[in-house]
Amino acid sequence: xxxxxxxxxxxxxxxxxxxxxxxxxxxxxxxxxxxxxxxxxxxxxxxxxxxxxxxxxxxxxxxxxxxxxxxxxxxxxxxxxxxxxxxxxxxxxxxxxxxxxxxxxxxxxxxxxxxxxxxxxxxxxxxxxxxxxxxxxxxxxxxxxxxxxxxxxxxxxxxxxxxxxxxxxxxxxxxxxxxxxxxxxxxxxxxxxxxxxxxxxxxxxxxxxxxxxxxxxxxxxxxxxxxxxxxxxxxxxxxxxxxxxxxxxxxxxxxxxxxxxxxxxxxxxxxxxxxxxxxxxxxxxxxxxxxxxxxxxxxxxxxxxxxxxxxxxxxxxxxxxxxxxxxxxxxxxxxxxxxxxxxxxxxxxxxxxxxxxxxxxxxxxxxxxxxxxxxxxxxxxxxxxxxxxxxxxxxxxxxxxxxxxxxxxxxxxxxxxxxxxxxxxxxxxxxxxxxxxxxxxxxxxxxxxxxxxx
Numbered sequence: 001x002x003x004x005x006x007x008x009x010x011x012x013x014x015x016x017x018x019x020x021x022x023x024x025x026x027x028x029x030x031x032x033x034x035x036x037x038x039x040x041x042x043x044x045x046x047x048x049x050x051x052x053x054x055x056x057x058x059x060x061x062x063x064x065x066x067x068x069x070x071x072x073x074x075x076x077x078x079x080x081x082x083x084x085x086x087x088x089x090x091x092x093x094x095x096x097x098x099x100x101x102x103x104x105x106x107x108x109x110x111x112x113x114x115x116x117x118x119x120x121x122x123x124x125x126x127x128x129x130x131x132x133x134x135x136x137x138x139x140x141x142x143x144x145x146x147x148x149x150x151x152x153x154x155x156x157x158x159x160x161x162x163x164x165x166x167x168x169x170x171x172x173x174x175x176x177x178x179x180x181x182x183x184x185x186x187x188x189x190x191x192x193x194x195x196x197x198x199x200x201x202x203x204x205x206x207x208x209x210x211x212x213x214x215x216x217x218x219x220x221x222x223x224x225x226x227x228x229x230x231x232x233x234x235x236x237x238x239x240x241x242x243x244x245x246x247x248x249x250x251x252x253x254x255x256x257x258x259x260x261x262x263x264x265x266x267x268x269x270x271x272x273x274x275x276x277x278x279x280x281x282x283x284x285x286x287x288x289x290x291x292x293x294x295x296x297x298x299x300x301x302x303x304x305x306x307x308x309x310x311x312x313x314x315x316x317x318x319x320x321x322x323x324x325x326x327x328x329x330x331x332x333x334x335x336x337x338x339x340x341x342x343x344x345x346x347x348x349x350x351x352x353x354x355x356x357x358x359x360x361x362x363x364x365x366x367x368x369x370x371x372x373x374x375x376x377x378x379x380x381x382x383x384x385x386x387x388x389x390x391x392x393x394x395x396x397x398x399x400x401x402x403x404x405x406x407x408x409x410x411x412x413x414x415x416x417x418x419x420x421x422x423x424x425x426x427x428x429x430x431x432x433x434x435x436x437x438x439x440x441x442x443x444x445x446x447x448x449x450x451x452x453x454x
Contacts, residue, residue, distance in 0.1 A: 047083075048378070049141060049359035052352050055085035059349040062091040062101065063115035063339070067281075068307045072369040073115075079365055080356045086349055096418045098124050101344070105130060112350040115339045116162065118409040118417045119153055125342060126156045132343040134160040135351040141358035145378040149401040154340050162340030165357045166366070167375040169392045170302035170406060171225050171325040171334035174309070176287055177318065179206045179297035187323040191226075194326040195260060198267045201297045208267050210296030212283030213275035213431050216424025218301060220408040220416065221335065223427060225325045227254040228333035233404060240407045242452045246444035252437055257328055259434035269296040272432050284308035288320055300325070302337070303392045307371030316388055336396060337406040338375065367393075415451035422447045 065073055070090065077088040091111050093100045098121050104110050110130070116122050125131040134142070139160055142151050146164070154162025173194075180186070183204035188194040198208035212218045228236045231250040238244045239251070265271035269286065270278060278286075284305050286295040289312050299305065306316055314320045324332040341357045343350040356362050363374035367383040373393045384390045396403070408416030408423055415422040423444060430440045 048361050049355060050137075051080070051084050051356060052348060053085055054349050054352060057084075057086045057347075057349045058089065059086050059113070059347075059353055060089045060091050060111040061113045061115065061341075061353065062093040062097075062104070062111040064093045064095055064097060064117065065115070066092070068310065068371060069304070072366050072371065075369060076357075076362050076365045079362070080353060083356075084349075084352060086352070088353070096413050097121055098413050099418075101125065101130065102128075105344070110344045112343065112345045112347060113353050114342050114344055115165070116342050117337065117339045118411075118413055119405060120410055120412045120416060122154065122162050122340060122342060123156055124413060125344075126159075126161055130344050131161045132346040132350070134163060134343070134354055138163055138351060138354040138358050141355055145358060145360060145376045147375070147377060147397075147400045147403070149403050150338075150375045153338070153405060154342075162342050163354045163358045164338045164340045164375050165362070167336055167338040167373045167396055168302040168304055169334055169373060169396055170221050170337050171332070172302060172305070172322050172392070173298055173300045173325060174284070174287065174305050174320055174322045175298045176206075176294050176296075176314075177321050178292050179204070179294055180321075182206070182292055183297070185297075187321075188326050189332075191229075191257065191260075191326045191328040198261070198298075202267060206293065206297050207269045207295060208297050209261065210269045210278070210283040210287045210299040211275040211431070212278050212280035212299075212301070213272070213428060214278055215280045216419060216428050217408065217417070218280055218283070219427035219431060220423055221302075221406070222258060222300065223254060224335050224407045225333045226257050226328050227251070227407075228335060228404065229325070229328040229331060230254055230257060232329065236404060236407065240405075240410045242411075242448055246448055247441045251441055251444070255430065255434075255437045255440055258430075259437065262431050262434040275431060276428060281308050281311075285312050288312040288314035303373050303389065304371055306389070310371070316386065322388065334395065334399075335406050336403055337409055411448070412451040415448050422451065 061077065063073065074090060081088055097116055101114055116125065142163065150164045151160065154160060154164055179201060183201045185197050185200045188197045201208040230253055235250050261267060268275050283299050285308055287299040288294065288309055309316055309320050326332060341354050343354055360376055360378045363376040363379045364383045366372040367374055367379060368385060370385045370389060373396055375396065377397050381390045381394055384393055418424065426440060426443045
């Protein structure tokens with residue numbers, strides 16, 4: 001199915017790039033303390049949302065989150081249980097989530113609510129008549145707390161189906177500060193500077209870049225950031241909606257640029273073969289372990305990288321620092337993604353949970369835990385545990401309706417969101433053979449043409 005015009009993509013351009021220079025941001029304790037001091041009072045006297053009593057009602061929520069993300073989301077659900085009396089069960093899901101939900105629905109056991117990470121998947125759930133419209137209470141919270149673009153991303157043909165709860169700034173490069181210091185390297189501003197920095201780090205004896213190529217979605221993010229910066233927002237929107245073909249010269253230009261990195265195996269931890277066996281969490285942890293001889297000095301991905309860094313001994317702001325994705329064209333890009341809550345059962349409990357997830361109270365719980373950015377504009381930035389998180393979150397909010405969303409997440413899931421198929425598989429093949437730009441374009445266009453017609 002095709003992406004509707006309202007699904008205008010999300011790529012935020014930082015207007016204050018220098019704010020991401022993170023020297024001195026390590027603990028962020030002051031912000032966390034102030035949030036903690038106020039949180040008790042807020043919960044007692046100034047709840048931002050009214051919820052119904054649901055004593056004894058069973059509600060199930062499916063999501064692909066695991067590890068720390070699942071644990072933090074469970075805290076959000078736990079507070080909902082306290083306030084309503086409902087019992088909420090977390091259902092572990094797998095990608096592609098539409099296939100997972102289809103199996104559950106066919107078996108007569110759909111979850112009440114699903115956290116859907118792709119715009120295209122929301123559209124498919126609506127087309128299959130699985131999704132239920134958002135109720136009045138949740139829509140009121142959305143109107144109060146969300147920029148119009150985030151409401152539109154969860155709507156299909158003018159009807160609201162999704163509540164975006166978790167957003168991501170997917171245009172950041174995190175680096176091992178000690179490895180940079182040892183190499184005499186500095187934070188690059190442009191793509192050329194980035195490649196020069198990689199060579200400088202390589203000459204110091206540390207492989208510069210960690211790539212989680214076993215997870216195809218990380219490779220789509222590499223492409224999208226380069227494409228947005230190089231081709232510009234208008235072309236980005238057109239490609240996202242398949243209004244231009246993947247054989248367009250602008251795609252050739254972006255792949256050629258990406259090949260400047262992927263075509264140099266010595267710049268990638270483990271080379272292409274090693275990267276294709278490296279899952280995203282490992283791509284992060286191997287960058288921040290090993291003392292002054294990590295397996296890589298830099299890793300690209302979103303704000304959620306902080307969750308994986310927390311599993312190492314590295315401290316964000318001192319050992320682990322971050323800079324915006326380097327500018328290929330005039331501006332550094334910032335592509336955003338997000339997870340939307342969609343009701344699959346039209347029950348009081350499911351609608352109450354959507355209302356809760358659209359509220360500032362719910363966003364505050366995970367914000368304080370870290371590894372999270374909320375699209376909720378009413379959330380006080382002081383809720384975030386450190387200056388790094390506050391800066392990334394504020395950039396997203398300040399972008400307002402100018403935001404652009406992850407391109408592959410807008411596409412039909414068979415093209416942009418399925419392991420071993422479509423864009424994920426083709427870009428993995430491109431990582432292995434970055435010289436075959438024309439063949440990569442042809443395969444991308446062939447798969448996209450089939451997916452957008454389905």
